[in-house]
Amino acid sequence: MKNxxxxxxxxxxxxxxxxxxxxxxxxxxxKYIYCRxxxxxxxxxxxxxVTNDYKKIFNDKEINLIFIETPPYTHKKFLIQSIKHNKNxxxxxxxxxxxxxxxxxxxxxxxxxxxxxxxxxxxxxxxxLKMRKLIKDNFLGKINYxxxxxxxNMIDEKKTKNWWFNKKSGGGQVxxxxxxxxxxxxxxxxxxNKVHSFKGNFLKNNGNKKFLWKKNVESFFSMICxxxxxxxxxxxxxxxxSVDSGLNIIANGEKGTLKLNNFDKLxxxxxxxxxxxxxxxxxxxxxxxxxxxxxRTALVKYLQHIVKNSDNKKKFLGADFSQAFKTQIIMDKxxxx
Numbered sequence: 001m002k003n004x005x006x007x008x009x010x011x012x013x014x015x016x017x018x019x020x021x022x023x024x025x026x027x028x029x030x031k032y033i034y035c036r037x038x039x040x041x042x043x044x045x046x047x048x049x050v051t052n053d054y055k056k057i058f059n060d061k062e063i064n065l066i067f068i069e070t071p072p073y074t075h076k077k078f079l080i081q082s083i084k085h086n087k088n089x090x091x092x093x094x095x096x097x098x099x100x101x102x103x104x105x106x107x108x109x110x111x112x113x114x115x116x117x118x119x120x121x122x123x124x125x126x127x128x129l130k131m132r133k134l135i136k137d138n139f140l141g142k143i144n145y146x147x148x149x150x151x152x153n154m155i156d157e158k159k160t161k162n163w164w165f166n167k168k169s170g171g172g173q174v175x176x177x178x179x180x181x182x183x184x185x186x187x188x189x190x191x192x193n194k195v196h197s198f199k200g201n202f203l204k205n206n207g208n209k210k211f212l213w214k215k216n217v218e219s220f221f222s223m224i225c226x227x228x229x230x231x232x233x234x235x236x237x238x239x240x241x242s243v244d245s246g247l248n249i250i251a252n253g254e255k256g257t258l259k260l261n262n263f264d265k266l267x268x269x270x271x272x273x274x275x276x277x278x279x280x281x282x283x284x285x286x287x288x289x290x291x292x293x294x295x296r297t298a299l300v301k302y303l304q305h306i307v308k309n310s311d312n313k314k315k316f317l318g319a320d321f322s323q324a325f326k327t328q329i330i331m332d333k334x335x336x337x
Contacts, residue, residue, distance in 0.1 A: 002027065002307065002310065002311070003027045003028075003029075004027060004028045004029070004064055004065040004088070004306075004307065005029055005031050005062050005063050005064055005065065006022055006028055006029060006030045006031060006063065006065050006066075006067060007030075007031060007032045007033075007034070007057035007058075007060065007063045007065070007066050007067070007087075008022075008030060008032065008033045008034065008049075008066075008067045008069055009034045009054055009057070009066060009067065009068050009069060009070050009078055010033075010034065010035075010067075010068070010069030010070040010092075011033050011034070011035035011040060011041060011050070012040075012069070012163075013069050013092070014033055014067065014069035015033060015035075015041060015042060015043065015046055016042065017296060017299070018067055018069055018299075019033065019046065019049070020289045020290065020296075021290065021296060021299045021300050021303060022067070022303060024287070024289075024290050024300055025300060025303045025304055025307060026304075026307070027307045028065075028303060028307065030049055031049070031057075031060065031062065031063055032049055032050075032051050032056065032057045032060070032063070033046065033049040033050050033051070034050075034051055034052070034053075034054040034057055035050050035051075035052060036052055037052070038050050038052060054078075054081075058081050058082070058084075058085040058087070059085070063087065064087060064088055065087065065088045065089075065090060066078070066082045066087045066088070066089050066090070067090045067092075068082070068089065068090070068091045068092055069092050070092075071097070071163065071168060071169040071170055072092075072094055072095075072096055072097035072168070072169070072170045072175065073096075073097040073098075073101075073168045073169075075091055075092070075095065075096050075097070075101070075105065076096060076101040076104055076105050079091060079105050079108060079109070079116070080104075080105075080108055083108050083109060083112055083114065083116075086113075086114060087114065088114045088115050088116070088310070089109070089114070089115070089116040089117070090117050090118075090119060090306070091116065091117070091118050091119065091321075091324075092118075092119050093118055093119050093120055093170075093179045093180065093183075093324070094118075094170060094175050094179040094324070094327070094328060094331060095118055095321065095324040095325060095327070095328050096328065097167070097168055097170065097175070098332070099328055099329065099332045102324075102325050102328040103325070105321060106321050106322060106325045109321045115306075115310050115320075116320065116321050117306065117310075117318045117319060117320055117321075118318075118319045118320070118321065118323075118324035119299070119302070119319075120179070120180060120183040120184075120187075120318075120319040120324070120327075121295065121298040121299040121301075121302045122180050122183070122184055122247070122295070122298055123183070123184070123187050123298075123302070123317060123318065123319065124298045124299075124301040124302045124305060124317070124318075125263060125282070125294055125297070125298040125301075126280035126281070126282055126283075126301075127260055127263065127264065127265075127266045127279060127280050127282075128184065128187075128188075128249075128260070128298075129280075129317075130266060130278070130280050131188060131249065131251060131258055131260060131266065132187060132188050134258065134268075135188055135189065135251060135253075135258075139253075139255070140251060140252070140253025140254070140255050140256055140257070140258065141253045141254035141255040142231075142253055142254045143189060143227075143229065143231040143251065143252070143253045144231055144232070144252045144253055144254065145231055145232040145233060145234070145250075145251075145252050146185060146188055146189050146231070146232075146233045146234075146249065146250065146251045146252070147233070147234050147235075147236075147249065147250045148181050148184060148185065148233075148234070148235045148236075148237075148247070148248070148249050149235075149236050149237075149245070149247075149248040149249075150177055150180075150181055150235075150236075150237045150238075150245075150246070150247050150248070151236075151237070151238050151239075151241035151243075151244070151245045152177075152238070152239050152241060152244045152245075153239070153240065153241050153242060153243065153244055154239050154244070155219065155239045155240065157203065164176060164217070164239075165217055166217075167216060167217060171217050172216075172217035172218050172219075172335075173199070173217075173218050173219055173220060173221050173237055173238060173239055174199065174218060174221050174331050174334050174335055175331060175335075176239075177237050177239070178221060178223075178235070178237055178331060178334065179327055179328075179331060181235045181237055182223075182235065182327045182330050182331065183319055183323070183324070183327050184249070185225065185227075185233045185235070186323060186326060186327065187317075187319075188249075188251065189227050189229070189231060189233065189251075190227055190228055190229055191227065191228035191229075191326075192225045192226070192227055192228070192233070192326075192330065193225075193226050193227065193228050194225060194226040195223060195224075195225045195330055195333055195334070196223070196224050196225070197221060197222060197223040197224070197333065197334040197337050198221065198222045198223075198337070199218040199220060199221035199222070199334060199335075199337070200218060200219070200220045200221075201217070201218050201219050201220075202219050202220055202238075202240050203219070203240075219238060219239055219240045220236075220237070220238040220239075220240065221235075221237055221238075221334055222234070222235065222236050222237075223235045223330075223334060225330075245262065246261075246262035246263050246294075247260065247262065247263050247294075248260060248261055248262065254271075255270070255271060256268060256269055256270040256271050257269045263282075263294040264279060264282065264294070265277070265279050266278050266279040266280065267279075282294060282297050284296075284297035284300055284301070285297060302318060305317065305318060306318065
């Protein structure tokens with residue numbers, strides 16, 4: 001296991017989520033947070049980490065892991081600087097704001113003596129890890145289909161200056177949440193051959209309609225795909241639901257069905273219709289700050305996995321840049337459809 005001294009680029013999500021998660025992990029320690037305007041730091045105790053000069057982070061030889069938590073259109077710039085300064089990289093999803101930059105980023109990390117991973121942390125939720133293992137172990141037999149549903153009520157259309165309403169900042173449902181859902185299809189069931197999709201902008205507040213269409217962001221998308229193994233997959237994802245239903249996944253095979261309800265409840269139903277609760281408890285949900293939601297606990301488990309397995313390709317389950325690039329290709333198709 002390695003020790004990682006961390007520099008975080010970006011103080012929004014970086015301070016609110018990444019900092020406490022990194023601090024929770026043994027053998028990871030934050031040294032700097034890059035923030036252009038220190039007045040935006042919410043917790044004044046965190047000012048001890050803050051620098052408004054990102055070059056200071058790159059030039060610090062003690063730092064060996066960079067977290068890129070800035071908007072997607074800046075990812076390429078900071079990734080290139082990280083590699084040039086011989087740093088390991090943990091990049092926020094999506095890999096980039098466009099396919100052209102993603103190709104350049106992928107080319108930069110190939111054959112380098114440093115790792116570069118993308119924050120698709122849902123891979124490390126304990127029930128998703130169990131689903132994947134059962135599928136890989138042929139527990140369900142031949143897979144017929146996998147469906148993923150994720151619906152929230154998180155968007156306030158009166159706050160159109162929020163990053164979510166700006167494509168360059170990673171806004172819209174495809175870039176913001178779709179990247180995670182598409183990555184889960186890859187993670188659970190392998191390569192994807194064909195993709196068809198639809199997207200829509202369904203408004204709750206008609207008074208702000210002009211802003212949403214001007215920014216060209218979607219509030220819903222649906223995708224269906226065919227996997228290389230012949231099975232089918234689909235995703236329905238929105239942010240305008242009346243109720244936050246969380247993450248729900250169904251994996252159906254010739255021997256039965258796995259159903260994940262709102263992250264925490266994993267049910268197996270055999271071909272005769274008998275059901276069994278096979279859920280795995282999320283041990284971090286009781287931890288202060290970290291246990292706020294399953295997204296944070298999954299991120300902590302991802303970081304713990306990096307500490308233990310970043311040098312072990314056979315055991316490593318995180319998303320590298322080549323895998324994130326495949327997700328970027330599909331997102332690009334959906335956005336252009």
